[in-house]
Amino acid sequence: MRHGGQILIDSLVALGARKCFGVPGESFLAVLDALHDTAGRLDFVNCRQEGGAGFMAAAWGKLTGSPGIAFVTRGPGATNASIGVHTAMQDSVPMILFIGQVGTAMTGREAFQEVDYRAMFGPLAKWTVEIDRIGRLPELVARAWTTATTGRPGPVVVALPEDMLSARSDVAPLTRAARIAPAAPDPDAVAEARRMLGEAARPLILIAGANWSGAGRAALRAFAEGSDIPVVAAFRYQDKIDNNSKVFAGEAGVGMPPHVRALMSGADVILALNTRFGENVTGGYTLLDVPVPGQRVIHVHASDREIGKVYQPALGIHAHHDAFVRAVSPISGGWAGWRAEARAGYEASLDVPPQPSAVDMGAVIAHLQDVLPGDAILTNGAGNFSIWSNKLFRYAEDARLLAPQSGAMGYGLPAAIAARIAYPDRTVVCVAGDGDLQMTSQELATAAQERACPVILVVNNGTYGTIRAHQERHYPDRVSGTALANPDFAALARAHGFHAERIAATADFAAAFARALASPTGGLLDLDVSAEALTPRQSLGQIRQAGRDAAKNA
Numbered sequence: 001m002r003h004g005g006q007i008l009i010d011s012l013v014a015l016g017a018r019k020c021f022g023v024p025g026e027s028f029l030a031v032l033d034a035l036h037d038t039a040g041r042l043d044f045v046n047c048r049q050e051g052g053a054g055f056m057a058a059a060w061g062k063l064t065g066s067p068g069i070a071f072v073t074r075g076p077g078a079t080n081a082s083i084g085v086h087t088a089m090q091d092s093v094p095m096i097l098f099i100g101q102v103g104t105a106m107t108g109r110e111a112f113q114e115v116d117y118r119a120m121f122g123p124l125a126k127w128t129v130e131i132d133r134i135g136r137l138p139e140l141v142a143r144a145w146t147t148a149t150t151g152r153p154g155p156v157v158v159a160l161p162e163d164m165l166s167a168r169s170d171v172a173p174l175t176r177a178a179r180i181a182p183a184a185p186d187p188d189a190v191a192e193a194r195r196m197l198g199e200a201a202r203p204l205i206l207i208a209g210a211n212w213s214g215a216g217r218a219a220l221r222a223f224a225e226g227s228d229i230p231v232v233a234a235f236r237y238q239d240k241i242d243n244n245s246k247v248f249a250g251e252a253g254v255g256m257p258p259h260v261r262a263l264m265s266g267a268d269v270i271l272a273l274n275t276r277f278g279e280n281v282t283g284g285y286t287l288l289d290v291p292v293p294g295q296r297v298i299h300v301h302a303s304d305r306e307i308g309k310v311y312q313p314a315l316g317i318h319a320h321h322d323a324f325v326r327a328v329s330p331i332s333g334g335w336a337g338w339r340a341e342a343r344a345g346y347e348a349s350l351d352v353p354p355q356p357s358a359v360d361m362g363a364v365i366a367h368l369q370d371v372l373p374g375d376a377i378l379t380n381g382a383g384n385f386s387i388w389s390n391k392l393f394r395y396a397e398d399a400r401l402l403a404p405q406s407g408a409m410g411y412g413l414p415a416a417i418a419a420r421i422a423y424p425d426r427t428v429v430c431v432a433g434d435g436d437l438q439m440t441s442q443e444l445a446t447a448a449q450e451r452a453c454p455v456i457l458v459v460n461n462g463t464y465g466t467i468r469a470h471q472e473r474h475y476p477d478r479v480s481g482t483a484l485a486n487p488d489f490a491a492l493a494r495a496h497g498f499h500a501e502r503i504a505a506t507a508d509f510a511a512a513f514a515r516a517l518a519s520p521t522g523g524l525l526d527l528d529v530s531a532e533a534l535t536p537r538q539s540l541g542q543i544r545q546a547g548r549d550a551a552k553n554a
Helices: 004-015 026-035 050-064 076-091 117-121 134-149 162-166 187-198 214-227 258-266 321-327 336-349 361-371 386-391 412-422 434-438 441-450 465-474 489-495 506-518 540-553
Strands: 019-022 043-046 068-072 095-101 127-130 155-161 203-207 231-234 248-252 269-273 296-301 315-318 377-380 400-402 428-433 455-460 499-503 523-528
Touching (some): 004 162, 019 412, 026 095, 050 441, 076 095, 076 155, 095 134, 134 155, 187 315, 258 336, 269 321, 296 321, 361 506, 377 412, 412 428, 434 455, 441 489, 455 489
Parallel strands (some): 095 155, 127 155, 231 248, 269 296, 377 400, 428 455
16 A cells, blocks of 8 residues: 555656656645655755755656656645746656645645646646546656657646545556657658759758657758758757758747748748747748748657648648658758858857857857857857857757746756756856846745755846837836846855955956856856847947937928
8 A cells, every 4th residue: 555645756757757856745645755765866956945946846757758747746836837837848848746735635625735737737738637546656757658658748737635645545657658650651751742842943941849759850950951042040059960060050939049030931841840839930930931831841849749730731731740750851952052051140140249248158159159069059048148058159069058948037047956956967058148047046045955066157147138229129227127136146145155256347257257266166157248139239228319319200
């Protein structure tokens, strides 16, 4: 006889879970009791706020391909953790959020901290379930794991009434995970895709998604290079192909470079692999006409619900992207100049002028490019500061980027901690804005406790930069609500045991970064960056003047 917490944890161990993130709560005491016996097999990472735990679980799913597991208590714990669920859904990554729930005898009465999780998470999660009978625990946990990992991966929410968890049963826990072969493409569809690409004058490959295997990424590169077709990555997925490859042409996302916009709108055939065609990759749904694009789109996706959701493809192929790129052989055509122009546009986009700032972020990224190992992991949250590591850093074949599709501030630090836990021997660098970091800075304590401390670069410009830029563009000279009075970030980091320094000049960065990398307790560098240097090619003053000019001409 086991209690529900033991059946659940034994099942998760059998499924392959190694870490889980959360904040302890009285509603899942039986789970915490079961975790007492799984040290070294399934460990509980004790976070400081459920939002941080949710971000860590979402980042774990993105980095490893295995569901990120989070445990939170009912009510406030669940609402705090919801940001992780939203992030995992927009990122299309596997995650399972387990929530303690009121006892079954109290449901529907608005008991203390009671929430209807099916209603709350219905629009946010891929599936939501409440397990009110202990005998169904193995069945529904297995379904949650399969749902999170197959088709378009995503988050699953599982509510666990506390009396169900503490009850005892002789039901057997799971002993293994199901082995589900990915959907393979129809050979005739592969042949048709090759024919359509071969007839193109300006073909383009658009890639997205986190769930690429190593073999799939290698097959993607072999096909793209063998066919000499330019590759554009969807928003924050540029780490799926070596950016040094001659076919890589940049990222289609927020702040889309002009040459990428031209590629997207000018292509006559687009092979879209694992892409869900969100707002950012389509320039607000303007680069492709809705619902029938002028470009002929070949849409390959493991979920049939994504094909035709926004755009009606010329050819839809319901198959896993890994399976497709392994099945398709290279083609040839007369587009060598198109590909060369695409690559030249990308390389030109990496050249930025000196910045009007004490610390020049262009020089910082150039130094990171020179000194970071090829398998470094970079993370960031949301804000204008992310332009530097997202648009200017070239991700090598084994490098990874953990950045939220959802534009969630605060993601970078928890993601970096999860990365350090998953891969303790790899270099992890978090690039954070000053406002961004303060969303989850309490997780510095989690990093220290877990001995999973990354190097953190704080782009400290004293403002919510993205909103300030929009303010000056649309309401010039009327700044409101965006100024930040910041703490001493270096002192805050030192209080948590980190090595930390304030960097007041670009020339000081290289030596300080070396010290931070060498520190066994991680490092934080507080960078003095001017608000004038909000973007690589347009100063805040220039944005403001453009706003003034637009207002005069309105």
